[in-house]
Amino acid sequence: MSLSWSNIRTIYNREINNYFNTPIGYVFLIIFSLFINFLFLYLPNFWDVNSASMENFFSWMRIVYMFLIPAITMRLWAEEKKTGTIEVIFTMPYQTAETILGKYLSALSFLGFALCSTIFIPISIGTISSPDWMLIIGGYLGLTLLGAAYIAMGLFISWFTQDQIIAFLITIAACFLFFIMGYPSFLQLMGILGPLMAYASVSWHYDSLARGMFDTRDIFYFLTFIGIFMYMNYFAIENKK
Amino acid sequence: MTQSKTMIETMNKIINKFQNSRKVTLMLALALFVLVNWLNYGFYVRFDLSASGRYRLTGASKDILRNLPEKVTIEAYFSKDISEAYMQPVKQLRDFLEEYASSSHGRVHLLFLNPDEDEKIMQKARSLGIQPMPIGSVDRKKQEVSRVFLSLALYYEDKTQVIPDILRQSQALEYFLTANIYKMAHPTERNIGLLETGGEFATTSGDNPFHSLEILDKSMQTFYGNMISVKADAEEISDNISVLFIVSPHKLTEMEKYHIDQFIMRGGKVILASGGVDINFNNLVATPKEKDVLEFFSNYGIAIHPDMVYDSKNYIPFRQPVNMLQMIEIPYPVWLAIPSESLNQGSLLTKNFKYLVFPWASSITPDSSKIQDPKITVLASSSSRSWLKTEGIAINPEMLKNSLDNLPPDSEMKPAVLACDIEGKFTSYFAGRKLPAGTKNYVPKSEHPGRIVVVSTPFAFTNNIQPVSLAQNMNINFFLSTLDVMHGLDELVKSRNRIQTENPMIGPVDMWMKNLMVIFNFMLPLIFISGYAVLRFMTRNRLSKKVYSAMSGAGVKEGESNA
Numbered sequence: 001m002s003l004s005w006s007n008i009r010t011i012y013n014r015e016i017n018n019y020f021n022t023p024i025g026y027v028f029l030i031i032f033s034l035f036i037n038f039l040f041l042y043l044p045n046f047w048d049v050n051s052a053s054m055e056n057f058f059s060w061m062r063i064v065y066m067f068l069i070p071a072i073t074m075r076l077w078a079e080e081k082k083t084g085t086i087e088v089i090f091t092m093p094y095q096t097a098e099t100i101l102g103k104y105l106s107a108l109s110f111l112g113f114a115l116c117s118t119i120f121i122p123i124s125i126g127t128i129s130s131p132d133w134m135l136i137i138g139g140y141l142g143l144t145l146l147g148a149a150y151i152a153m154g155l156f157i158s159w160f161t162q163d164q165i166i167a168f169l170i171t172i173a174a175c176f177l178f179f180i181m182g183y184p185s186f187l188q189l190m191g192i193l194g195p196l197m198a199y200a201s202v203s204w205h206y207d208s209l210a211r212g213m214f215d216t217r218d219i220f221y222f223l224t225f226i227g228i229f230m231y232m233n234y235f236a237i238e239n240k241k
Numbered sequence: 242m243t244q245s246k247t248m249i250e251t252m253n254k255i256i257n258k259f260q261n262s263r264k265v266t267l268m269l270a271l272a273l274f275v276l277v278n279w280l281n282y283g284f285y286v287r288f289d290l291s292a293s294g295r296y297r298l299t300g301a302s303k304d305i306l307r308n309l310p311e312k313v314t315i316e317a318y319f320s321k322d323i324s325e326a327y328m329q330p331v332k333q334l335r336d337f338l339e340e341y342a343s344s345s346h347g348r349v350h351l352l353f354l355n356p357d358e359d360e361k362i363m364q365k366a367r368s369l370g371i372q373p374m375p376i377g378s379v380d381r382k383k384q385e386v387s388r389v390f391l392s393l394a395l396y397y398e399d400k401t402q403v404i405p406d407i408l409r410q411s412q413a414l415e416y417f418l419t420a421n422i423y424k425m426a427h428p429t430e431r432n433i434g435l436l437e438t439g440g441e442f443a444t445t446s447g448d449n450p451f452h453s454l455e456i457l458d459k460s461m462q463t464f465y466g467n468m469i470s471v472k473a474d475a476e477e478i479s480d481n482i483s484v485l486f487i488v489s490p491h492k493l494t495e496m497e498k499y500h501i502d503q504f505i506m507r508g509g510k511v512i513l514a515s516g517g518v519d520i521n522f523n524n525l526v527a528t529p530k531e532k533d534v535l536e537f538f539s540n541y542g543i544a545i546h547p548d549m550v551y552d553s554k555n556y557i558p559f560r561q562p563v564n565m566l567q568m569i570e571i572p573y574p575v576w577l578a579i580p581s582e583s584l585n586q587g588s589l590l591t592k593n594f595k596y597l598v599f600p601w602a603s604s605i606t607p608d609s610s611k612i613q614d615p616k617i618t619v620l621a622s623s624s625s626r627s628w629l630k631t632e633g634i635a636i637n638p639e640m641l642k643n644s645l646d647n648l649p650p651d652s653e654m655k656p657a658v659l660a661c662d663i664e665g666k667f668t669s670y671f672a673g674r675k676l677p678a679g680t681k682n683y684v685p686k687s688e689h690p691g692r693i694v695v696v697s698t699p700f701a702f703t704n705n706i707q708p709v710s711l712a713q714n715m716n717i718n719f720f721l722s723t724l725d726v727m728h729g730l731d732e733l734v735k736s737r738n739r740i741q742t743e744n745p746m747i748g749p750v751d752m753w754m755k756n757l758m759v760i761f762n763f764m765l766p767l768i769f770i771s772g773y774a775v776l777r778f779m780t781r782n783r784l785s786k787k788v789y790s791a792m793s794g795a796g797v798k799e800g801e802s803n804a
């Protein structure tokens with residue numbers, strides 16, 4: 001199976017235009033940006049913490065992602081199914097994998113755009129103190145990988161429904177599940193499966209990156225996580241076809 | 242023959258079925274995901290991205306380990322059945338220990354032992370005095386405390402050292418390990434003496450945190466042990482004391498002066514933490530110290546002035562409660578925050594520190610004329626926007642909150658020296674003076690070069706209160722680094738500095754800057770996103786108009802041609 005980048009680009013352009021051709025995409029980005037700035041600056045008060053670090057930001061982003069990513073991915077397949085454009089797409093000379101990749105990369109780019117809108121936070125910290133820049137870069141790398149993993153999962157979930165709200169809610173639940181799987185209170189319930197669950201959870205790997213530790217195990221985990229959900233998405237579409 | 246043919250056909254059918262079954266492919270992919278991750282778990286590369294290298298082994302630790310004369314064995318007594326709440330920190334500890342051993346180029350032999358699985362190991366742990374540690378875990382129905390082994394035993398030649406409960410020391414584990422291994426490999430006596438002068442400063446926790454050296458004393462335990470109380474009024478200071486710590490003496494008797502003087506003359510090393518004023522915490526005023534005490538120290542090239550340094554630029558604000566929930570910050574220019582720019586980056590004592598905080602400090606002037614072969618290093622100074630106050634010094638925050646409204650003229654503003662490192666041969670304070678009665682073996686001049694590190698406030702090393710206490714780790718590390726350097730253990734300094742607070746503090750920031758930052762963070766993304774939106778919509782509109790006009794133009798032409 002050889003993929004055509006020009007086909008992927010066509011799908012990508014179509015999807016990215018869907019995000020940016022309506023005011024909703026921009027309103028969404030503005031609300032996200034204001035909200036994350038508010039959380040970072042006031043919960044707890046940045047000046048009371050008196051620390052030139054973005055730990056608080058990265059910590060809030062884990063929670064914000066549980067709502068942000070489902071909102072980005074909910075319409076990717078569900079809307080196509082509802083409007084019937086899915087049939088048109090499948091009659092086009094694109095391979096399933098090309099369509100999935102185009103959609104996935106467009107969602108990832110939109111997330112990148114959202115993350116870029118937070119770039120003023122490290123810049124402003126840098127003007128008043130000297131933060132550990134490598135730690136900040138590590139944190140953003142963690143956020144990108146976490147987002148990429150959630151998008152792959154959200155894209156897969158979006159395939160199973162025509163209703164965007166249902167896709168949104170199920171993706172929130174799935175993100176939440178994969179997130180809390182690494183938390184002690186959840187692991188308590190898992191008995192001997194605890195260590196396996198801990199390893200399978202995204203929080204276990206994201207926390208390590210957010211602390212500034214670059215570990216090939218975490219990178220590999222995220223890459224395989226993305227790979228498996230993309231493949232499952234491919235499998236589900238091919239099965240339906 | 243026919244049978245084997247049928248068998249091959251059946252096999253081919255099965256293979257084809259499997260090949261065509263997407264479900265099987267999916268199951269295989271999932272299994273591959275688990276397998277690959279499991280394999281990857283054992284073979285990995287890990288490195289710390291942070292500039293401070295808080296999870297990275299310092300070059301100093303590596304050097305110490307690689308240059309050990311003999312091999313060291315670390316036995317890690319780790320229980321396997323650890324509460325889920327501690328799985329992540331224990332995993333980090335294991336990773337760290339493995340990295341620690343592999344960085345030593347074979348000088349460290351690491352063994353993980355589980356006493357819960359083997360009675361012999363359990364007995365060995367007990368014989369070393371290693372006990373399981375209680376750690377809390379929340380069970381489904383009730384809160385439980387389980388007991389687990391998380392301790393280390395270090396073996397070097399015939400010496401054994403146990404580090405119990407490493408989970409609680411995980412932040413500073415590298416230093417703990419390296420310091421203990423170094424201590425076993427280089428067993429020189431290192432005793433730190435605390436001069437008792439009848440003042441209020443003590444290693445116990447008293448009523449006033451500003452007079453307690455308890456945290457400093459505890460921080461020294463790992464490597465230097467507790468401070469030894471030294472009484473200089475009755476007998477001479479023993480040469481077993483490697484460094485003498487003098488904290489803001491109110492007054493000194495002639496005999497005390499004599500013994501301190503002779504300790505310095507014999508090449509003894511001193512850390513002096515004293516300002517030129519004494520602070521009364523009952524009425525919150527500072528009064529000049531006894532001239533006699535200041536004059537004594539000035540003999541060694543240290544002129545401590547009876548004043549207080551006010552800094553309008555680098556200070557820690559005072560937090561005043563407004564009600565149960567709210568705190569306000571008021572200017573408090575006598576809690577001096579000294580950023581790295583004002584710390585000597587050329588000296589190992591202050592290198593790499595992002596901040597030090599000196600509360601209620603006086604100015605000092607090093608005087609090289611009183612020292613032979615002097616080597617004077619200024620370690621810390623206040624900003625160029627600081628001034629000195631010599632009379633009516635109040636430390637009441639209420640009285641100082643408006644102090645920045647009426648600043649002295651620019652001519653009075655200048656940096657003040659707050660800490661310095663003085664090395665050289667000193668002349669006895671008693672040269673040309675009458676010796677106290679009953680003294681013997683008087684040494685009039687330094688036999689060997691001595692060293693005195695002066696910090697112009699005793700409160701840099703006391704327990705303190707928030708927000709000054711947030712910088713305590715760094716202040717204590719500065720003290721310990723000074724001890725390391727005075728003992729010639731320059732390599733340990735880097736390893737120790739790892740324990741510095743993880744995130745650099747933000748210095749005093751003006752209110753306008755704070756507001757600007759808020760506006761900057763809220764407005765700029767808004768402007769950029771809206772700007773991009775407008776630009777995109779305009780481009781699209783222009784494009785649609787072009788397309789529309791092109792299409793309508795084409796339509797007209799078509800019509801014309803038809804006509």
